[in-house]
Amino acid sequence: MKHLTEELWFDVPTRRAFINITPQVTELVQQSGVQEGLCLVNAMHITASVFINDDESGLHADYERWLEGLAPHEPIEQYRHNDTGEDNADAHMKRQVMGREVVVAITKGQLHFGPWEQIFYGEFDGRRRKRLLVKIIGE
DSSP states (O other): OOEEEEEEEEESSSOOOOEEEEHHHHHHHHHOSEEEEEEEEEEEETTTEEEEEEHHHHHHHHHHHHHHHHHHHHOOGGGSGGGGSSSSSHHHHHHHHHEEEEEEETTEEOOOTTTTTTEEEESSOOSSEEEEEEEEEOO
């Protein structure tokens, strides 16, 4: 069995962002030499997510508006978590909705996506260095 484990690091200058990481993950799959297997992509911070969807700016704007409606950042006093001195309770909730990880099949050495699917890193409490894990296993 072949395997590859890598971490990707992000320094997002804004509080929130959606970053298409499909090219980086595709490159790691190619480096791994795995032809048939699985690729796990996992956010390693509790205020960030990994998800699969379309790379379309209108959809990303809709996500931003929808998530802010579900868990608005302000007023920060509305959240008990922020009583600890933090101001990121909303980011924890947004991450919970958007998910922690994705698993994508590898077929014939390529990520096996449906139409329009791409992998995204979702940042909900940026302005500090964060990482995600890419773990590839297979034959």
